[in-house]
Amino acid sequence: MSRRLNANRTVGVEKNLWVEFTQLAAAYNTVNLGQGFPDFSPPKFVTEAFCNAVSGGALMHQYTRGFVSGFICQRAVPISNILVTVGAYQALFSAFQALIDEGDEVIIIEPFFDCYQPMVMMAGGKPVYIPLRPVIEGGAVRSSGDWVLCPDELASKFTPRTKAIVINTPNNPIGKVYKTEELQMIADLCVKHDVLCISDEVYEWLTYDGAKHVKIASLPGMWERTITIGSGGKTFSATGWKVGWAISSGHIIKHMKTIHQNTVYHCATPAQEAVAQGFEREHELFGTPESYFQQLPAMLHRKRDKLASLLESVGLTPIMPEGGYFMTADFSSLKVDYKDQSSSDEPNDFRFVKWLIKTKGLATIPVSAFYSPEHSKDFEKYIRFCFVKEDSTLDAAADILRKWSEGQ
Structure with a gap:
């Protein structure tokens, strides 16, 4: 067709963070702490x-x-x-x-x-x-x-x-x-x-x-x-x-x-x-030990603390969440060279996450993606981890982080 196909409402909203980073994580067969879903069964x-x-x-x-x-x-x-x-x-x-x-x-x-x-x-x-x-x-x-x-x-x-x-x-x-x-x-x-x-x-x-x-x-x-x-x-x-x-x-x-x-x-x-x-x-x-609304946050509280300890062990600064599935961490104090030329035009956190996926096999999400262009530059030193995962997934991430720490 010679006429433009897409409606105006789609202009400027075509790109999707999750498509890009999900494909990248799969391509490098990573331990995925990026996407926000449990890898364990419902009750x-x-x-x-x-x-x-x-x-x-x-x-x-x-x-x-x-x-x-x-x-x-x-x-x-x-x-x-x-x-x-x-x-x-x-x-x-x-x-x-x-x-x-x-x-x-x-x-x-x-x-x-x-x-x-x-x-x-x-x-x-x-x-x-x-x-x-x-x-x-x-x-x-x-x-x-x-x-x-x-x-x-x-x-x-x-x-x-x-x-x-x-x-x-x-x-x-x-x-x-x-x-x-x-x-x-x-x-x-x-x-x-x-x-x-x-x-x-x-x-x-x-x-x-x-x-x-x-x-x-x-x-x-x-x-x-x-x-x-x-x-x-x-x-x-x-x-x-x-x-x-x-x-x-x-x-x-x-x-x-x-x-x-x-x-x-x-x-x-x-x-x-x-x-x-x-x-x-x-x-x-509700309010009893049998309630899933008591059991799930108790389980995730433990997983949250475990992840925080792991991140601290390699020099990341975790920001302890008061709720939800995710933990952000400040990576600005790390002394690593993650700025390869293939991503030179991207924000620092995007470059760091891609380096982490490609060289360490660990998938996370850049936090500046959750900001508007006018403010994102101020928040490029943070990445997001999902801790709603099986202990085996967190343990696999721990192995990656441990090897990373020993190799620094």
């Missing part, structure tokens, strides 16, 4: 629920309505307030498509999961960025809680064109869990300027060291202006099931339903049933 009670659903009769193989549970949100009403989606990804897509119009400004707090930016742009919106900045006291940054927003800088980003702000708590990649007072600062600005809040809370059950997850929708004036995004895949370690949801008041959800019914229309019935049964079980066991 037996949800896999059994999935199997039972598949063999549970004709209706389990047909269209169904989305499940709902008061355990997810006490204010949610079936059909009216919850939209079940094909993973949290589609919940985010539905929110941006339904609520953001041409020229609307959307504030995105950095670092951010990389789909926010292209989804805003495809909806015709304009991303406006504000970074969390590390507060350094007595040397290097050691905790994700040390990354904070500047209140004045945040306030300056709100204009008459601002339609929404996107937050992610616990945050990917740094693992920050927003404190109530930080969320209240954001909420006050949303109320003052009549702005929506899209709150990505897919790691809500994974917090460490006493950090508490707080839903911004629970703060005064926020229920009617917040879209809370959740994930069955992250909740029950079953990311391939692609069950997510958006929770909001009816006057918002109805617009997201319009996008949903005209794109995917429906999500897999057996996977919904299995996740629903998982929540029902957790509702009964």
Whole structure:
């Protein structure tokens, strides 16, 4: 064809970080601590629920309505307030498509999961960025809680064109869990300027060291202006099931339903049933040692600490996450030559990650990829590791790091 094929909405959003680094990791047969998914099975009670659903009769193989549970949100009403989606990804897509119009400004707090930016742009919106900045006291940054927003800088980003702000708590990649007072600062600005809040809370059950997850929708004036995004895949370690949801008041959800019914229309019935049964079980066991919501973060807390020790052993400075799947580390103090000519035009963290993959067989992700071009240069000294892995995977990474340390 002589005419241009691609629609304008695809211009500028063609590149995808995950495609590039997944292919590179596979090509070098690496130990992969880059991608954010467990390499262990979901708990037996949800896999059994999935199997039972598949063999549970004709209706389990047909269209169904989305499940709902008061355990997810006490204010949610079936059909009216919850939209079940094909993973949290589609919940985010539905929110941006339904609520953001041409020229609307959307504030995105950095670092951010990389789909926010292209989804805003495809909806015709304009991303406006504000970074969390590390507060350094007595040397290097050691905790994700040390990354904070500047209140004045945040306030300056709100204009008459601002339609929404996107937050992610616990945050990917740094693992920050927003404190109530930080969320209240954001909420006050949303109320003052009549702005929506899209709150990505897919790691809500994974917090460490006493950090508490707080839903911004629970703060005064926020229920009617917040879209809370959740994930069955992250909740029950079953990311391939692609069950997510958006929770909001009816006057918002109805617009997201319009996008949903005209794109995917429906999500897999057996996977919904299995996740629903998982929540029902957790509702009964919540707060007890048998609860998966107690067991999973306890297990990951141990894996987190193990990875931190490994990284320190080779001179990396880990930033301890308060929640989530990931740990970032500062590699700026390392005395290694990773700047080969083939990647000379790339950011330092991209070059370091590629060197690590090619020469050490260990895959990670560059953190500057989670920033806008205007701020990424300030954060090129960090890389992201995923610790939601089998001990055997972490042990294999440990062997690589140990050999590296001995060879320096």
